[in-house]
Amino acid sequence: MTHAPGTPRRQIKLFAHLLNTGNQMGGWRHPEAHDGGLHDIHYFLRMAQEAEAAKFDAVFFADGPGFRRVVGRNAFAAMDVGKLEPVTMLAALAMGTSRIGLIATCSTSFNEPYNIARKFASLDHISRGRAGWNAVTSTGENEAHNFNFDTLEGHATRYARATEFIDVVRGLWDSWEDDAFLLDKVGGRYFNPDKLHALGHRGTFYRVEGPLNIGRSPQGHPLLVQAGGSAEGRDLGARTADAIFTPNPPIDAARAFYADMKARAAAHGRDPAHLLIMPSIQTVIGATESEARERAAYLDSLIPPDLALSWLQMSLGGVDLSGYPPDAPLPPIPPTKGGHSLRQGIIDRAARYNLSIAEIARHVAATRLGERFVGTPTQVADQLELLFKTGAADGFVISAPWLPGALTEFIETVVPMLRERGLFRTEYEGATLRDNLGLPRPSNRFVENPDLHVEPEVWLPAEPTAGEATV
Numbered sequence: 085m086t087h088a089p090g091t092p093r094r095q096i097k098l099f100a101h102l103l104n105t106g107n108q109m110g111g112w113r114h115p116e117a118h119d120g121g122l123h124d125i126h127y128f129l130r131m132a133q134e135a136e137a138a139k140f141d142a143v144f145f146a147d148g149p150g151f152r153r154v155v156g157r158n159a160f161a162a163m164d165v166g167k168l169e170p171v172t173m174l175a176a177l178a179m180g181t182s183r184i185g186l187i188a189t190c191s192t193s194f195n196e197p198y199n200i201a202r203k204f205a206s207l208d209h210i211s212r213g214r215a216g217w218n219a220v221t222s223t224g225e226n227e228a229h230n231f232n233f234d235t236l237e238g239h240a241t242r243y244a245r246a247t248e249f250i251d252v253v254r255g256l257w258d259s260w261e262d263d264a265f266l267l268d269k270v271g272g273r274y275f276n277p278d279k280l281h282a283l284g285h286r287g288t289f290y291r292v293e294g295p296l297n298i299g300r301s302p303q304g305h306p307l308l309v310q311a312g313g314s315a316e317g318r319d320l321g322a323r324t325a326d327a328i329f330t331p332n333p334p335i336d337a338a339r340a341f342y343a344d345m346k347a348r349a350a351a352h353g354r355d356p357a358h359l360l361i362m363p364s365i366q367t368v369i370g371a372t373e374s375e376a377r378e379r380a381a382y383l384d385s386l387i388p389p390d391l392a393l394s395w396l397q398m399s400l401g402g403v404d405l406s407g408y409p410p411d412a413p414l415p416p417i418p419p420t421k422g423g424h425s426l427r428q429g430i431i432d433r434a435a436r437y438n439l440s441i442a443e444i445a446r447h448v449a450a451t452r453l454g455e456r457f458v459g460t461p462t463q464v465a466d467q468l469e470l471l472f473k474t475g476a477a478d479g480f481v482i483s484a485p486w487l488p489g490a491l492t493e494f495i496e497t498v499v500p501m502l503r504e505r506g507l508f509r510t511e512y513e514g515a516t517l518r519d520n521l522g523l524p525r526p527s528n529r530f531v532e533n534p535d536l537h538v539e540p541e542v543w544l545p546a547e548p549t550a551g552e553a554t555v
């Protein structure tokens with residue numbers, strides 16, 4: 085494909101998924117995986133700085149406020165436990181980096197919109213326009229038990245809640261117009277009260293008056309990421325998100341997902357180019373293809389089979405497969421109120437490749453679903469180029485199987501190839517995460533539509549009303 089002079093070149097976007105000691109369930113046991121524990125911010129800082137030096141768009145932190153139920157007392161040694169809270173962590177990473185985006189996962193089921201709006205606006209100020217929020221509905225029963233719920237809310241309710249939650253957060257982010265703060269010492273005017281807007285939200289799940297007590301942030305709205313793949317998740321993402329995380333299914337399914345999301349975005353009146361589709365990619369790289377395969381087999385040998393089965397059962401919504409022989413096919417799996425698309429993706433994959441219970445369990449534990457790219461740097465770069473150029477992806481979430489070394493390998497071997505092919509930047513294009521992703525800065529809803537203005541309740545009347553204390 086030739087590139088017309090003067091038009092911006094479409095290039096691959098890259099996020100680094102810094103999931104503890106790696107995205108492969110046995111990755112933490114790799115001899116070179118980080119072994120200093122996960123409470124050490126410098127470990128994450130070094131990886132963020134390395135990704136920044138390689139000009140990645142962002143680092144991404146998955147999260148859930150609780151454990152997932154699995155067998156074995158040492159089950160998720162380094163996948164789920166011993167973690168720093170991600171927004172807190174990103175505030176620290178913001179001070180040790182200057183260009184790379186900082187994306188954290190926070191649940192819409194187990195937070196309040198005001199708190200989330202405030203935290204990410206703060207992070208956007210602290211990082212000077214590099215903050216992103218991965219909004220998830222959460223699928224864990226155990227997470228629900230940490231937040232006054234006896235049980236996880238149903239799927240439809242979680243998405244209805246998420247839809248309202250995100251609308252409230254975005255409304256709060258517009259509380260202040262960009263030029264509201266005057267800081268006029270001589271005139272004694274700190275801000276222009278006409279440029280401050282309450283929200284006055286009264287909905288099904290939330291009552292939020294506003295305004296937010298922090299000024300509009302450098303990006304206007306921090307980046308919004310969404311990862312739900314069910315019909316409800318897709319629609320929410322297509323309407324509200326800037327980027328969609330998705331597993332990396334076989335390429336025909338990836339293309340169908342991409343086309344579906346772009347069509348949904350257009351149906352919501354959006355420019356489809358402003359919704360980035362970002363599959364999560366796990367790579368195992370070797371100097372030769374056979375070396376890469378050996379390395380993948382070694383990594384997979386680090387996963388205890390009973391742990392893989394347990395993770396599979398949990399991913400399928402808590403089914404009990406212990407009564408089936410490991411080499412049997414998956415039995416019919418009942419619907420679950422947990423995540424829909426991950427469950428369906430596992431069932432589809434097992435059927436497509438005729439996998440036994442043990443085989444699909446090993447696959448999910450190794451990749452957490454999706455195609456894994458095992459091969460030489462050239463082969464991996466070829467795969468990424470194919471997805472990017474044939475309507476399956478706008479960029480990739482690089483989910484290294486073990487950390488930090490497998491990310492370093494990707495950076496040192498695959499990234500230069502993408503660059504040589506003109507597919508990846510040599511320098512950051514802009515100052516903010518949105519700039520680098522080629523996404524517009526959202527306008528302020530109250531400027532766009534003055535009829536939406538709600539007068540803040542914050543002003544005291546000029547004359548004290550009867551009974552009101554005067555200080």
Ligand SMILES: Cc1cc2nc3c(=O)[nH]c(=O)nc-3n(C[C@H](O)[C@H](O)[C@H](O)COP(=O)(O)O)c2cc1C
Nearest residue numbers: 146147189220311312313314317329331423424425
């Ligand atoms: C790349 C990727 C990252 C994800 N990260 C998280 C996460 O950090 N926390 C979480 O609770 N869910 C995470 N999810 C799960 C989804 O957000 C979503 O909850 C799940 O897919 C169920 O949605 P669905 O019912 O619409 O399919 C992730 C999914 C993908 C594909």
